[in-house]
Amino acid sequence: MRILLRITAYGLRRKRLALITGVAFAVASIPPLAAPKLAGLAIDEALSSGSHGRLLTLAGIIAAVSLLRAALGYASMYLAEAISQRVAYDLRRDFFDQLQNLSQGFHDKQMTGNLMSKATVDVDAIRMYIAFGFLAGFGSLTVFTTAVVIMMLTNWVLGLVTFAFLPVIIWPSAWMATRMNPLYEKAHAETGNMNAAVQENLSGMRVVKAFGAREYETAKFDRKAFSVATHFNDAGKVLVTGQATISLAFAGVTAAILLVGGMEVFAERMTPGELASFILYMGVLIRPINILGWRFQIFSRAIAASRRIFEVLDSESPVKDVPSAKSLHEVRGKLKFDHVSLRYRRGIDALQDVCFEVMPGQTVAILGGPGSGKSTIVNLLPRFYDATRGRILIDEVDIREVSLESLRQNIGIVLQDVFVFSASIRENIAYGVVNASAQEVMNAAKVAHLHDFIESLPDGYETWVGERGVTLSGGQRQRLAIARTVLTNPPILVIDDATSSVDVGTEALIQRALAKVVEGRTTLIIAHRLSAVRDADLILVLDEGKLIESGSHEELMVDSGYYRSIYESQLMPQEEAHLFNQNSAERGAADG
Numbered sequence: 001m002r003i004l005l006r007i008t009a010y011g012l013r014r015k016r017l018a019l020i021t022g023v024a025f026a027v028a029s030i031p032p033l034a035a036p037k038l039a040g041l042a043i044d045e046a047l048s049s050g051s052h053g054r055l056l057t058l059a060g061i062i063a064a065v066s067l068l069r070a071a072l073g074y075a076s077m078y079l080a081e082a083i084s085q086r087v088a089y090d091l092r093r094d095f096f097d098q099l100q101n102l103s104q105g106f107h108d109k110q111m112t113g114n115l116m117s118k119a120t121v122d123v124d125a126i127r128m129y130i131a132f133g134f135l136a137g138f139g140s141l142t143v144f145t146t147a148v149v150i151m152m153l154t155n156w157v158l159g160l161v162t163f164a165f166l167p168v169i170i171w172p173s174a175w176m177a178t179r180m181n182p183l184y185e186k187a188h189a190e191t192g193n194m195n196a197a198v199q200e201n202l203s204g205m206r207v208v209k210a211f212g213a214r215e216y217e218t219a220k221f222d223r224k225a226f227s228v229a230t231h232f233n234d235a236g237k238v239l240v241t242g243q244a245t246i247s248l249a250f251a252g253v254t255a256a257i258l259l260v261g262g263m264e265v266f267a268e269r270m271t272p273g274e275l276a277s278f279i280l281y282m283g284v285l286i287r288p289i290n291i292l293g294w295r296f297q298i299f300s301r302a303i304a305a306s307r308r309i310f311e312v313l314d315s316e317s318p319v320k321d322v323p324s325a326k327s328l329h330e331v332r333g334k335l336k337f338d339h340v341s342l343r344y345r346r347g348i349d350a351l352q353d354v355c356f357e358v359m360p361g362q363t364v365a366i367l368g369g370p371g372s373g374k375s376t377i378v379n380l381l382p383r384f385y386d387a388t389r390g391r392i393l394i395d396e397v398d399i400r401e402v403s404l405e406s407l408r409q410n411i412g413i414v415l416q417d418v419f420v421f422s423a424s425i426r427e428n429i430a431y432g433v434v435n436a437s438a439q440e441v442m443n444a445a446k447v448a449h450l451h452d453f454i455e456s457l458p459d460g461y462e463t464w465v466g467e468r469g470v471t472l473s474g475g476q477r478q479r480l481a482i483a484r485t486v487l488t489n490p491p492i493l494v495i496d497d498a499t500s501s502v503d504v505g506t507e508a509l510i511q512r513a514l515a516k517v518v519e520g521r522t523t524l525i526i527a528h529r530l531s532a533v534r535d536a537d538l539i540l541v542l543d544e545g546k547l548i549e550s551g552s553h554e555e556l557m558v559d560s561g562y563y564r565s566i567y568e569s570q571l572m573p574q575e576e577a578h579l580f581n582q583n584s585a586e587r588g589a590a591d592g
Contacts, residue, residue, distance in 0.1 A: 004129075010087045018083060018135075022135065028073050033150065033284065035069070036284060038065065040271075041277075043273035043276050044273030080132070084130040098315070099312070103319035111192070111199075111200075112200075113198060117192040125304070125305035129298050129302030133298040133299055147284045151285070154270075154277065154281070155270055155274065157269075158264065161253070161260050168249045171245075173246070184235055187228060188304045192308070194227075239294070239297050250286050254279070254282060322401065328394065328397070331410045333395075333492050334358065334359060335393070336357045336393040337355055337357075339354075340387045341354070341387060341390055350373055354390075355547065360522055363536045363537050364538045364540060365539045367533060367539060371544070374542055376545070378496065383400070394407075411490055412489075414496065415481065420480060426462060429483045430484075431484055444484070447517065453476060482517060486517055491522065492523075495518075
């Protein structure tokens with residue numbers, strides 16, 4: 001119940017609209033309650049006097065009441081839909097805002113498709129509850145209560161007969177509530193898993209096609225889709241069974257009313273019109289009870305959906321601003337890792353007691369094998385995660401004491417896996433700099449050696465690049481990321497060296513672009529090539545989360561340590577092969 005009250009609170013955010021809607025439903029309940037009484041009067045009038053004029057008048061009133069009922073019903077349902085859509089908007093906005101605030105650690109554990117399902121399917125289930133469960137339910141409750149009072153006042157004997165059947169009618173509704181809640185929770189969870197499978201399949205479509213895995217993916221999706229259909233079907237069986245039981249109970253009470261009511265008419269304790277009116281009130285009474293099962297379905301789905309949404313909304317991010325957080329201004333770029341450790345999961349240290357210091361404007365190359373902790377250092381600097389122990393300082397200020405927004409505004413990141421949005425090239429370059437002028441975007445593209453390519457396109461900077469930038473090559477996406485970073489003009493730069501995956505010509509362009517970008521900035525480079533390592537002011541060598549060696553290239557080559565062994569066995573042969581390929585490419589171009 002508490003979770004339904006919490007959802008209802010979203011509806012009450014717009015108090016004025018909620019009040020108007022509640023009044024509209026209350027007023028809309030009056031015509032259905034007046035119609036049976038008018039019909040009973042018409043029947044008695046026809047039997048007693050047979051006055052056509054009086055009958056025509058009553059018929060006209062009944063017709064007018066019916067039209068009023070339709071108009072008020074339309075108005076109340078329109079208002080209910082309006083407020084429910086606003087609730088859906090508020091929920092989606094709060095949900096999306098919360099996703100932005102949660103740490104990267106949260107997103108690492110989530111499936112994108114499941115989160116998308118929460119923002120769409122689950123929010124819509126809550127919208128249905130607001131419109132047809134809470135607000136429309138208020139109108140149904142008004143009709144039910146008033147009809148009960150009128151029926152008791154019409155004939156208390158028939159009223160008692162009717163209410164004797166209420167336990168038989170209410171029991172199926174209670175049974176449906178207990179059975180449908182867990183079924184809908186499972187159904188919504190499986191819907192999230194199914195959507196996650198679709199999202200993953202679409203994102204990896206090239207891999208699916210390359211490996212001929214269509215049948216495997218189809219079978220995987222079929223299992224999840226069948227599970228969703230099964231759970232919803234099980235809930236549907238409960239609903240149909242409950243409603244059939246309610247209908248059967250109403251058939252029994254109607255028969256009892258006809259029997260006892262006939263005896264009351266014969267005893268002249270009721271008129272035929274009053275009996276007809278009572279039976280018509282049974283029709284009024286049966287509607288809110290008959291749709292009670294459907295309303296329980298709405299309640300059950302809303303509860304299941306709310307639990308999934310509030311699971312996200314109630315999540316606490318371990319990475320957040322402290323109350324006294326200050327802005328980071330005029331950054332010179334001095335970095336210090338002071339005994340920094342990070343534990344991603346219980347019992348596994350991704351980084352252990354790492355200490356190093358970087359002076360403003362220096363370039364640091366980070367070297368190590370897979371799982372050595374290179375990416376962890378990069379993730380800790382902009383606070384995608386917070387260190388488990390130790391401190392990270394920028395210009396002698398602990399980064400946990402400054403606001404996340406100002407911290408990340410001072411750090412530019414060029415990742416190996418560049419994300420490009422479904423937008424124009426101009427919008428992608430200007431991402432994060434809302435008021436960037438066309439000239440500033442163009443200058444950034446020139447620095448990244450991307451301007452000439454953009455100008456060769458039919459739509460220039462307004463060219464649409466497609467989802468995840470599929471219309472661009474790897475090198476073009478990399479240079480776009482460099483241009484994006486240039487535009488933000490950060491004093492600290494983090495680069496995941498991706499040149500090892502591009503051709504020689506493209507690498508030359510990227511290297512020239514990076515050479516301009518790093519000038520005067522404190523730069524951290526995850527290194528894969530000798531050139532990036534050898535020219536660095538400081539080289540950090542990591543292994544299994546520990547900083548095992550640090551120094552310049554010359555200093556580390558003096559010792560016969562880990563760095564020298566990597567250099568002689570991997571980096572130097574790799575660079576020689578690279579230079580050979582580069583020279584071959586240049587000779588081929590000269591011969592052509």
